[in-house]
Amino acid sequence: MTGLIMVKTSEIIQKRKDKFDTLKQSKLQLFPNDFRVSHTVNEIKALVEKSPETLKADSPSFAVAGRMVAINRFGKTVFIRFRDRTGQLQAYIRKDQIGDEAYQLFKQLDVGDFVGLGGEMFQTKTGEWTLFVKELQLLCKTIRPLPEKFHGLKDPEKRYRQRYLDLIMNADARKLFVQRSRIIQEIRNFFLQHDFLEVETPMMQPIPGGAEAEPFITHHNALGMDLYLRIAPELYLKRLVVGGFERVFEINRSFRNEGISTQHNPEFTMLEFYQAYATFTDLMDLTEQLFSTVSLAVTGSTNISYQDDTIDLAGPWRRITLQKALVDIGGIDAALLKDKDALLNFAAQSGIQMTKTGRLGKVITKLFDAVVEPKLIQPTYITGYPVEVSPLSRRSDHEPEITDRFELFIGGREIANGFSELNDPVDQRERFSQQVESRTAGDQNAHLMDHDYIEALEYGMPPTAGEGIGIDRLVMLLTDADSIREVILFPHMKPRD
């Protein structure tokens, strides 16, 4: 027995296992795969709606399959509810219809088992359309009992670790992940309709770039080198613009080696897109269109209710500079904004902890996160980001110390980040050099020098604007979810034991 962990099996599961063994010994196929389905539940329901008279007169036969989610047993009859991918239907089983042998078999089945059913539709006394079962076949025997049907599965830990149980038990969870799929499909359609090309770029990168974040490190044995899981696809997508793909997008999984919270999962889904001959203001217009289109398609409205707020996604959205937002929304004296020490003083007095004391631009954006961001409930574009916090953005023609960049905030959270791309390779090299200096000075997340990317720029990237949108956060917004774990099928969890 050494090395074996003795797990005490609960009574209820032990009884199921005993039943399982008994059924197996009776030569019954517990896992057949020869049942053929003629209709889904929804197809049958559509026929009920469309031509109930035909169903009554002609009694056509249906073959359906699904998981039993409820069983009401009487002496010689049974009502069951079963579910396939399209919906739920009631079936009625009578001993005098399916015969003694089949009825005895059915008595051995449990909620959760899969069955194949053949029969006709009829209406019960209460008028509910129900499948009158003529033939019945077990399609999959289960050993573990499902959670109780009335209260369902509530324990968040179990819902995340065993998402399949959440999906079986909770209609809301099923609905949410269908919504997520539709949101992503709508985004894809939108960009395809706007003549963008969908591409795939490396997830394993020799130099992680495109964002300020800590990467996961992995190792390639044959090459004998470390590689990094991407923190963003940005620098590869812009290489494609250099290559002549003037409009590209990637719905990408990216990875950041940071803390886990209701807003952060180590791997997350992002949309990035790049459009040549466009500016950051063009992308602001495009994003307003995108969100309105997706929201309308998925929720039926551009007005959504999120937590305690009603959010209007129909554009145009408010556009305001970082400086003005700090003064008007954050209540900071405009005179302080040019003075780093004065700002740090203000932060200290207001009880705002400033962990990183970088340069003025860093302090300003930190302060913004604390005093302005939570107040940006309605969609708001913030513009006028300093060059030093925007190492990949084009300088403003009017004010060289700020960039042609915006961030989008909705519901008090950053949803998107976009800018006119820096396509001057000389300026880009200088920006990277400054980042490397910051890194040497202790900023772990500052960019690394990427000579290969600069070489690409030296071959010439047309004027271009690009943007990244956090898909998980967008899904949260459109599904009224308060935690990122609610919108990711298998969120990262610490292993148990």
Add this chain to the structure above:
RNA sequence: GGGCCGUUAACUCAGUCGGUAGAGUAUCUGCCUUUUAAGCAGAGAGUCGCUGGUUCGAGCCCAGCACGGCCCA
């Protein structure tokens, strides 16, 4: 990293002042041929997250740890 809360039957949850562990659903047995969380009668089911401590005695008090939730950083 810090604070607060949680972890008891398969699921959802009670558990008083520290005195041998409770309910509903589910399960099992019996009855029941139109139920809607079906009903009636009966039965079984627990390493009270883990490890220590205090105590005659701990689900309950104390300490540490694990996992989870919320908030803060």
